[in-house]
Amino acid sequence: MSKVLFVYAKGGPPLGYALSRVAARSAVHLLALSALPPSVAASADRLCASVLIPSESERHDLVSLIVSRAQEVGAEAVVTFSEYAVVAVAEACEKLGLAGAGNSCALARDKRMMRRTWQDQGISQPRFRPVATEQDLHDAAATLRFPLLLKAAWSAGSTAHRTLRCAGEVRAAWERAREVMAESAQLGYAELHVAGAGADFIVEEIVPGTAAEWFDQEGWGDYVSVEGVVVDGDFRPVCLSGRMPTVEPFTERAGITPAALPHDAQRRIVALARDAVDALGLRNCGTHTEIKLGAEGRMWVIETAARFGGAMTVPQIEEVFGLDLIGMLTDHLLGRPVSWPAGARTPQEAHGAAGSLVVLAVDGAGDAWPDRRIWDFPAVHDNVPLSAGSRLSVVAENSLPDGTLVPVYDPAAGANTMAALCLLSATDPETVIRDFRTLVDALPKVLPHGTTEAQS
Template sequence: MPSMRSLVAVVLDRGSASPAEIVLSARKLCDVVFVCDGSRPDGAEALSAARELAAVCDVTGLTEAEAITAVARLQPDGITTFSEYQLRRTADLAAALDLPFHTPEVADVLTDKLRQRAVVNAAGVDATKCRVITDIDDLPVVLAEIGFPAIVKPRHGAGSTDTYRVRSLAEATAAVGAFFGAADDPRDFVVEEMLVGDPSIAGTEWGDYVSVESVATHGHIRHVCVTGKLPLAWPFRETGMVVPAALPAAWTQSVCDLADAAIRALGIRVGVTHTEIKLTADGPRLIEVNGRMGGYVSELIQRGSGYDLRRAVLEAALGRSVEPPPLTFTGVAYQYLLTAPPGATRLVRLAETSEILAVAGVRDVTVTARPGQPMGWRSGTEGKLGMVRGEATDHTSAAAGIAEIESLWRPVYE
């Protein structure tokens, strides 16, 4: 008789891997069942896509206890999520089913930017000021303590949504007034001191921050890759990534050491993490630790080195020891996110992509935006119009190719 394959329950939502990518990475490793809530944003679409690829456990409308019972009936050998928005729910399911994942307490801290700062600051990992605001009237006192420049962002969230840098009380008041303007959206925000990057460390053509992709199993942390970034678009929108990062060896070690200290301070013992780190004149500084695989990074790492980070997520969920090999990059792989300029409110007409496809090293161009679509900085990285994927022999050639792409991307906006 054929042996029974392991089963991993994947709690599905908007996140860093699609159902098709997850199923592809699970081949020869395990079967997958998607746990889906159709009431979530894009939930009905996710349910439909998941059903075409694997088994589905529909928990729409179920209480927490009913959802636990529904997943327990499947007898999964592991559970995980690729979504920031499902970390806490996945942690609760894992605890109830005695499966390896973040504990509910760790998941709470990972998804709460105020509590995460408090934990890493108390552990001596960093010392970045962070305070909560629940009303616009909190601003004067909080900003008097934090100082300028400062960052205002949601206490819970991902992808730089509603993230804004402020240089004065008037600027902060205008931004926070927009945030708190919707009565049906009662969110807390945090104000943090802004970490000022040094563009000379990675090079002025690259961003002044990086991310460290790590995997933890049984409390043992392995750092898979340091991912370089492109410069941010106003106010805090990502514009792309590159592997390997354009960092001197000493800096690579320093950012990995900082990621290691932060992961340990937060009590993470299992799973893949995505730690963002600012490159400053005073050394690396912690931006935040994300308790799941980072967005877009798995495709980039696999294209650049052949390593499948999504598979590592599934292996960790099964409780297996994951030992990533030292990654070998034969060149430089990049993703360039097509973004709208500051002030654009609506996309009128898309640009032709044929000229971009002709740029040396460009592999493909995917445009997801449509004419008439509203534009705006508040949607953060998710507000991108599309993506260009490419390769180059070295960082200089990659930067030149990206600069050429930027010059050729000319949509019309209002």
């Protein structure tokens, strides 16, 4: 039987979901760089041929650790679905002579190198500057147009994003962004391979997005993501995911599969995503490319990742289009033939729709709830009126236990202050949007009142 080394770290699709898909294709040896979620620990022992939790000293040279473990178990492929481990796994695969993202993987991880590469290729993107010090940020603010967005070069999940509307906000934004990166590292949401990555930032102009000229229905956000895969250097688009509007500054609230876009719009977006991915020179990996939508057909690439979309993006694709992307990529890395989609699947090819909602303590306008609440999924399930045929569930692996005080939303910390992740299945993407808007409005009304003394 084939053997795969699965390198686990925080982020990406839920571990339980990903692990079951890889285990269906091969014997799995799990290398856990983050603590296993309690809801998955038991199934990991059942699904895996071995589970290794390395010591801190063993993690010092992550690439060597992955290489040695792969050799010990006789792995024929090495996989990871975490943003924080993709570079280390790519480098390990190069040393092992196994199929992987390739030696240019860092271009899809370090936003500074990514943006410089696109700049050299003339690919449409916001104007930006790399910054490493507060003075760099002052200098960049003097040359770029406000409003600006400061973001960590190696972050994920909108962590450490700060909006600057004038030069007077530079110092506070710089200090807070650095604090959040340090806090995220303590929570395990940080680059695992590149030393000092938390100190690297970029600042970019906030381009004027619009959803109204792209979507027929209200409630959609002004950006989409193109989900895909690179197979022996050839980009294969799979589908487009839509969004609800982000929460200030740019924290994602919900992702919807598929994005309800007309055929011509989807075609143009996929073409831009192809240019962006091709420029990075990736070899064999999932891809997730975010594109901002503007007026009069304008578009800007925001970023590309050398891994599949996080949260429930991949499970949603399997539910709606019947494509097990993790299993398919595993097969490909093991050298087996895989029938990839000939082109990006369209809404007309979807069987229903699915969406995932991040529960944050803010209302539909992005304003903080008037009081503290306790997370209680049964109260949500029983009291929020959804459309006929819609089904709501909670992703336990990505959610706080029932009875936990919902965190106060911190714009700088982004998804670090989420309470839960909910999954909705519905008849079409328009219904997902409508039900999510209902859900967001209802949460601060149906959840039990909480106090700062509540369980945390």
